[in-house]
Amino acid sequence: MPRTPHSAPHLRVMSVLGLLAALLLPLGMTFAPGALAAPTADPVRVMPLGDSITGSPGCWRAVLWNRLVNSGYKDIDFVGTLPTQGCGQAHDGDNEGHGGELVTNVADQNLLPGRLASTRPDIVVMHFGTNDVWSSIAPDRILAAYTKLVTQMRASNPDMRILVAQLIPMNPSSCAGCAQRVVDFNARIPGWARATGTDRSPVTVVDQWTGFSTAADTYDGVHPNASGDDKIAARWFPALSAVLDAGVPQDPGDPGDPGEDPAACTARFRAVSSWQGGYQGEVTVTNTSASAVRGWTATVVPANGARLTQLWNGSLTTAADGTATVRNAAWNGTLAPGASATFGFVATVPATAGTPAATVTCTGTAPAA
Secondary structure, eight states: OOOOTTOHHHHHHHHHHHHHHHHHGGGTOOOOTTTTOOOOOOOEEEEEEESHHHHSSOTHHHHHHHHHHHTTOOSEEEOOSBOOOOOSSOOOOOBEEOTTOOHHHHHHTTOHHHHHHHHOOSEEEEEOOHHHHHTTOOHHHHHHHHHHHHHHHHHHOTTOEEEEEEOOOOOOTTOTTHHHHHHHHHHHHHHHHHHHOOSSSOEEEEEOSTTOOHHHHBSSSSSBOHHHHHHHHHHHHHHHHHHHHHOOOOOTTSTTOTTOOEEOEEEEEEEEEEETTEEEEEEEEEEOSSSOBSEEEEEEEESTTOEEEEEESEEEEEOTTSOEEEEEOTTSOOBOTTOEEEEEEEEEOOTTOOSOOEEEEEEEEOOOO
16 A cells, blocks of 8 residues: 555554553663564555557656655556656656557457566556557447456456546547547547446546647647646546555455465576676576465575666566566466476676676465465
8 A cells, every 4th residue: 555644544553653662661661673663565556558658758657656756655666567768757667558559459469468467556547549549440449448458457456446548639640530539439438437347446537638739738749748748647646646545455466465375486596698797597486385386476686796687487676786576477477386487587797797696586376275
């Protein structure tokens, strides 16, 4: 759950703990720093989902991220299989905005489940369909693709919170009919959302169309400029902050979440090849328990100042000290007893580094009972 500056439950907990400390200190009892601190929840994972308006470079995400942080939302994590593309300000740039993609193609080709498995979002923020509208695809077909994606989101996380945009206006010189087609499609979204949302996994419509000018807020009639980025972020912010304030159930599929039994596994590192300034490494994860595991997480601590820069057959998160956390991909998470999965990576090392080495460990997640 996110921690906001005015979190009443948090303040009540701290008040009770402060009173407890005051009562016990006269008795000579002391506490180590942090001993009374409440446990910190995992960050809430937010996936920005869409096409080039979201990801290439999609600088509204940077504006939104910094507005959230400056408003006191600290326990958030923007996620996606794509990295940041700049934008000139520090932000969490992970996203799922694939330039040129059609939402109908993503649905038809079942591209989303693998991306969800790699990132496991709690909230999806979706502006998707501009390329479909440009391609004159019928609103019914686009909305059917929306429904399929929502079904896949809920298969990944039954408590998924979904924010869906009414698309920003579009008026490129090469598409005379695009402007009206966006209007027609946007008019269908609220009814679709009412029919698709559930109490457990609500769908919230965010109006990104009203007040947005293709002349003033885009550089080509389609993609937002700096003014457009500000407007898009300003529309997402109240909807997303309302979801964060209401609280998001943590993804029950996370390894190590309460109610899940860890499964035994081992991890083994080997250097495949090396060169001046870098090397290729490989880690093999083996299920050593007596039952199947449905997911695994490996930790790689590279020696001699090395940093993992590329990875395949898994998803990578790197801490500030260089420690890498690798989660299974969608296709290699389930391991029978004795079975193994392997992921590879490229690491950079200082010029003075010696033989490639790394400390690796892993944890597995047993199937739900």
